[in-house]
Amino acid sequence: MPTAAPIIGIVRHSINVDGEGVCTLVAFHSCTLKCKYCLNPHSLSGVEKYKKFTPEALLERVKVDDLYFQATNGGITFGGGEPMLRAEFIEEFKRICPSNWRISIETALNVEQSFVQRLLDVIDHYYIDIKDINNSIYESYTSKSNQQVIENLKFLAQQNLADKITIRVPLIPGFNTADDQEKSIAFLKELGFKNFNRFTYLTDTERSD
Template sequence: MTIGRVHSIESMGLVDGPGVRTVVFFQGCKLRCAYCHNPDTWQVNEGAEYTPEDLVAKIKRFKPYFERSNGGVTFSGGDPLMQPEFLVECLKLCKENGIHTCIDTSGYGFGEYDEILKYADLVLLDIKHIDSIGYKELTGQDAKGVNTFLDAIRDSQTPVWVRHVVVPGMTDSKEHIEKISSIVNEEIPTVEKVELLPYHNLGTNKYKRLNMKYKLEGMEPMCKNKVQELQGIVNNIIKNARKPFLGV
């Protein structure tokens, strides 16, 4: 029997894919992002235990709410790719029950993604940086993991929404954003949307509670007006490269 570990379940997610979403946060993540606001999801052996059948039965209870908005379920984390067998079984059961499926991931799992992407209607892909040096600095891992996932995405033709966190002094330059846009154009032919997310420090209290050091201690939240300006650069680059463009 397959058993998975779940950190928490949010019943009314509004920013985790199309429509209203039930969001399931899996335990486990390979990355240690400097700005992570869910460090309590890092360890895969924590959280509540579920069978795929029990979890999907719970998701189905919210179906009347998310169906009216053409929503569905988003498997997030942590990173859902860290529990691949559990994830695949949950995705299959959701598809059998007519539930739109989305995985919210940074692309770091164990390299076997074909079956996962076969049953995922949408991928929310969080791209951290433009190269391995930047990845290592921000996450503790190089870019090899996300590149392996991108290979699988191209083979599957699964639709993708790209997300990128804009951090002051680290990923907020015009040149950096132009490079991210070029990477998306070259590497992700099925991209439908690129969203820039402003860095925030709302998760710092968790680090204090867990007696953990927060790597970006003292950094102020990203200016939202500047993020909007940078979003315009992204939209123009992506739109000019892809017609029609289904962006924000």
């Protein structure tokens, strides 16, 4: 039985943004990366920034939107931080929540493959932010190698899950170019992926304006 997990935020009524239909975004504390333009820097902050929930307590909190989830094919999207680190929690939540809730995950995929394997039968859709396939760019932006990311991408490709995966390929100001984006997508297409989301990260200055 999983212990309580630290959660930094629960955002209701996200519509076709953090998953299909009406979704509630559940953001976990803790991450394996230190991205320069991190959207949730408090995911790496101290204990004052999160509240612990058991899977049962989280279900009690989010079930108020059950009718919305069922009417729109929506559900729960787990983000962070890095939600893959809470694979046991997500697995248990899936077991106890209504079977027709859609469970999605927003992940950087830079985790041990055992976490990915554990959630294969749990996740309905993956949103994977790969930063950049070029390791020099990736490491400059995140302070970590992307070797594990590529290994996990290859593993998922072997599971024939392309229809369940959207890969987010960002333009990162000061770190990569539009040409780098296209090179990343070309590499991912060779692996068999086909759903891509091109977008541009906001810098810290742009977010504060």
